[in-house]
Structures are given as C-alpha cells and as structure tokens.
Amino acid sequence: MYDSRRARSSARAVALAAALLLAGCSAGGGSDGKGAADPGAAVTQQPREADPFWVNPDSNAARQVRSYAKAGQDSDAGLIRRIAAQPTGEWIGPENPEQEARGFTEAAQRSGRTALLVLYDIPHRDCGQYSQGGAADGDAYRAWLAGVARGIQDRPATVILEPDAVLHLVDGCTPARFAEERYDLLRGAITTLKSLKNTKVYLDAGNAGWGHPDQIRQPLQQAGVAQADGFAVNVSNFYSTRDSIAYGRQLSAQVGGKHFVIDTSRNGNGPYTGGDPAERWCNPPGRALGETPTTRTGDPLVDAYLWVKRPGESDGTCKGGPRAGDWWPSYALELARATNS
Numbered sequence: 001m002y003d004s005r006r007a008r009s010s011a012r013a014v015a016l017a018a019a020l021l022l023a024g025c026s027a028g029g030g031s032d033g034k035g036a037a038d039p040g041a042a043v044t045q046q047p048r049e050a051d052p053f054w055v056n057p058d059s060n061a062a063r064q065v066r067s068y069a070k071a072g073q074d075s076d077a078g079l080i081r082r083i084a085a086q087p088t089g090e091w092i093g094p095e096n097p098e099q100e101a102r103g104f105t106e107a108a109q110r111s112g113r114t115a116l117l118v119l120y121d122i123p124h125r126d127c128g129q130y131s132q133g134g135a136a137d138g139d140a141y142r143a144w145l146a147g148v149a150r151g152i153q154d155r156p157a158t159v160i161l162e163p164d165a166v167l168h169l170v171d172g173c174t175p176a177r178f179a180e181e182r183y184d185l186l187r188g189a190i191t192t193l194k195s196l197k198n199t200k201v202y203l204d205a206g207n208a209g210w211g212h213p214d215q216i217r218q219p220l221q222q223a224g225v226a227q228a229d230g231f232a233v234n235v236s237n238f239y240s241t242r243d244s245i246a247y248g249r250q251l252s253a254q255v256g257g258k259h260f261v262i263d264t265s266r267n268g269n270g271p272y273t274g275g276d277p278a279e280r281w282c283n284p285p286g287r288a289l290g291e292t293p294t295t296r297t298g299d300p301l302v303d304a305y306l307w308v309k310r311p312g313e314s315d316g317t318c319k320g321g322p323r324a325g326d327w328w329p330s331y332a333l334e335l336a337r338a339t340n341s
C-alpha cells in the first residue's frame with residue numbers, strides 16, 4: 001500500500017548519500033511551490049520558521065522538474081515544482097538503512113533542517129498486497145532498525161513508524177499469530193529511536209475512514225505509544241484534514257492526550273468514492289495535493305501537517321500504475337493540476 005524500494009543497490013545508496021551531502025548545502029528560501037520565473041531553477045528549502053523539514057533537492061519530483069525544463073515543457077515543470085518544492089518523507093529501504101539514514105539526516109542538518117523519515121519494514125508487511133514484504137523475521141528487523149539508528153545518531157529527525165502495522169493487527173489483515181512479535185518489535189523500535197538525542201517518533205494510527213478510535217486505543221498502547229512523541233494519521237490516504245483532526249483528537253483523548261501529525265500530501269479533494277471500495281485508496285483519480293507541510297497547524301494537539309506519502313509515487317499496480325513506490329509522472333501532474341493555485 002505504500003512504498004516498496006526492493007531493488008535499491010548498495011552502489012545506488014552510496015551515490016545517493018554523496019549527492020545529498022552536496023545538495024544539502026543549499027539552504028536558501030524555497031519557492032512557494034506554485035512555479036518559478038525560471039522553470040529549471042534549483043529546488044531549495046522552505047522558510048524554517050513555518051516548515052522546519054528538509055526538502056530533498058534530488059527527489060524524483062525535483063529530477064522531473066529538471067527534465068521537463070530541459071525539454072522546454074515549462075508548464076509541466078511548474079506543476080511538478082508544486083511537489084518538488086515541499087519536504088516529503090524519505091522511506092528507508094531494506095538493504096542499506098544505515099547509509100540512507102545517514103545520508104538524509106546529514107544533508108538535512110547541513111541545511112539547518114529536520115529530516116522526515118518513514119520506517120516501513122515490519123515482518124509480514126501489507127498482508128500480501130502491493131507492498132508486501134518487510135524484514136524476514138524479528139531478528140532481521142531489529143538489525144535493520146539498529147542500522148537506521150546508527151545512521152541517524154544525534155542529528156534531527158522526525159520518524160513515522162511503520163504505517164499500517166498496528167491497524168492491520170486490529171482489522172485482522174495480519175494473522176493473530178504474529179501479534180505478540182509485532183508489538184514487541186514496535187515497542188523496541190520506539191525505545192531505540194527515543195534513545196537518540198534529537199529524534200521524534202510518531203506511531204501510525206490509521207485514518208478517519210477505517211473504523212473508530214476505540215478499536216485501536218488498546219493496541220496502540222500495547223505497541224508503546226506512551227513512550228513515543230505521538231501518533232500519525234492518514235498516512236498515504238486521502239481523508240480531509242478536518243476529518244483527520246477530528247479522528248486524531250478523539251484518539252488522543254483515549255491515549256493520554258498524545259499529540260499527532262497528519263499526512264496531507266494528497267487529501268486536497270478528500271477520499272475517492274467510486275470504483276471498487278476495496279481499492280479506493282490505490283491511485284484514485286481526481287485527487288489533489290493537500291495543505292503544504294508546516295508546524296503551524298493552529299491546533300495544539302496537531303504537531304504538523306506532513307507529506308508522508310510522496311505525491312506522484314504509485315500506490316501499486318492498480319488503475320494502470322507502476323509498482324508501489326515507483327515515480328509516476330502522469331499521476332503527479334494530475335495531482336498538481338487539481339490543486340488550487
């Protein structure tokens with residue numbers, strides 16, 4: 001349902017880290033994401049006071065901007081810049097967690113920003129759907145997580161922990177025989193990440209459309225949410241910010257007043273209501289970018305609006321899409337065109 005990253009090689013990870021270290025030195029004020037006088041202008045950072053998160057100047061969207069500009073497709077370059085100019089989650093892959101976490105956090109630190117990382121490698125991930133996989137077993141996951149922690153060290157990072165991992169235990173998608181191990185792994189991940197000096201952790205807690213907060217309250221507690229900075233809602237989904245705040249506030253009241261963050265990356269037009277109900281979440285047409293990332297949410301319980309899902313990357317091989325996590329230029333353009341300028 002989210003991001004696959006299965007084929008990233010060691011050489012690719014090393015090259016990526018080197019490129020980000022160089023690119024991360026640019027810390028100028030970014031564009032507002034609505035285009036620029038020069039369609040091929042470099043992607044830079046957003047103003048720190050409203051948006052402290054790092055913009056990756058070498059993201060898929062940033063590369064697409066350069067490609068369109070080089071081809072003289074200035075209008076398309078301006079549209080994709082609406083995505084490229086915003087900080088989005090960096091989903092750490094399975095093969096080189098330490099190198100990737102180090103590359104992203106070092107580049108962010110050089111820009112005076114915080115890296116936004118997504119950890120998505122829990123065993124038995126995604127219940128055999130488009131993003132199935134994850135670590136082979138609990139020991140492999142712990143080793144992977146330890147690599148992530150070594151990569152982050154004391155550099156600033158905000159981590160979204162294991163999208164769907166708790167939700168799929170509640171809805172029965174993940175078999176009950178895996179529950180005890182999964183809870184242990186999530187508690188351990190929170191403990192490990194919170195031992196780092198400047199890392200915040202938000203445990204995924206579903207979305208406004210799946211059920212009621214009463215159903216996930218106890219599982220979140222069992223997974224260690226009390227030790228986390230809070231929880232995340234609407235990850236990779238499309239529910240409106242208003243509905244997500246209502247869901248998050250109800251859930252917060254049941255888990256000790258914990259704060260939360262909302263994925264607003266693609267919720268500008270709300271959820272899709274057509275087609276097969278079981279796959280309305282997967283590459284739905286007619287969606288739009290949501291509120292741009294910021295820590296100025298106007299709600300004391302909402303720590304940030306974030307783009308956890310990377311707009312323009314596929315949810316999976318549905319509705320003509322490529323593999324989960326692969327860049328899909330035509331879908332990115334649809335999201336940007338549908339967004340109010």
